[in-house]
Amino acid sequence: MLLFSVFLLLLWSQVANAEGVMKSDQDKPDLCLLPPKVGKCKARLERYYYDDETKECTLFYYGGCDANENNFEKKEDCEKRCGDTGKLVCPPVPVGKSGACVESCGDGCTGGQLCCSNGCGHSCMDGIKKPIPRTPLLGCPPVIGKGSCKVEKCGVIDGQPKCPEGQLCCYNGCTYTCVEGVATEKPEICYMPAKVGKCKAKIEKYYFDAEMNECTLFYYGGCDANENNFDTKEDCEKRCSGSVHIDICNLP
Template sequence: MLETYAQTSSNSHYGERSAESSNSAIDPICKMPQDPGPCRGFQRRWSFDLSQGQCVEFIYGGCKGNANNFEFKEDCEERCGAYKGYFSPEDEVAIDFINTSVCHLPHERGNCRASLQRWGFDASSGRCVQFIYGGCGGNENNFETKQDCEQKCLANIPNSKPADMNDAIDPDCRLPKEVGPCRARLRQWYYDVSSDQCLEFYYGGCRGNANKFQSKEACEAKCKSGELDHMSEL
């Protein structure tokens, strides 16, 4: 496994020293965590992500926050982007370890109330799956496209499941369980990709998504994959 190799490799120890020494030279603003602030606006901004060594987009609420907040990607890179390559080529193992750690983060909706379709890596199933992002906060395991997620995570995790297993599943069945904002308690069923099972949950009564069925039988008829069962037995 990559994590074990990264922890025991002499290159990773070198990478830790290299990152630590160069980290002290980074502009303090660029070390600040991404902060959407307490307001509920929807402004696209950029901040420098120290773990990725690059400027990433986020949703700013419109008030407070911190100085690691740039209107344009170019402004962020002008101030912080010089540190994008602070790992030397010998630190490739350490960089892969950082990327893999990002992919093990849980899917987080965040603090805001938008309903944005995003992709995140599901470590339990070894694949990229869709989830609903609120628009601010959350973590780095959040990608606009499936391709971005796979490029970041599947390349760094050697035991990932084949993509064709995921392609056999109806797109509606890949959506995460979504209770919705209302407060009813309606018994429904959804398909859980990681376990290849239809599971019961309580639906709030409004919004939500298409991964929602009135019976287990209806869920299994659309989502349960006999092909996946056969492949898992091989």
């Protein structure tokens, strides 16, 4: 009887552990989906972030301030928190299509599947990786007619005031002034995270930080780059940013 009780206890422990692992995989924190954030400071601190594209924890050089939560001192800490599987969610129901109007999940799904809506009832389905939420990128609104020439000019010339947070320096048909940005479509590369790569060089590059809606300095290792990698801030802004940076010699 004692041996049978021990057997049941061990069996229950294994089932509980398996459920815990499955739950852990599905409940991966959203911080693991954040891009690496170098920050505006100039330090060069070795840190690790979880790269959702490669499914591994990768070295990058942190500037020392303005970090987000996807920032770990040790690779082991990163792997412990984020692992190598994405958070799973139910797939979207195709528009205009639905499955059988029955509830077929029963006592739960097995094999890592989720109980999902099929458009009418529910059935067990393979989960899909949760997509990374995208913050709309802001750009200058289109110029319609001639705006006021008496408004305060923004920081296109040294000494002029910079725009408040959330506004952009845009041409209004007469001069450059601060206005509210409008949502714009940007190239796919502007949403890519900064990719330091596995090499050990320290090359100053710029990437477009979609979370901050600005081009930010980072230190590129010298290999394994993605396309969100620019030699100058101006090149980055020309491709991805909505703010205006112009040659003051060409001002009217």
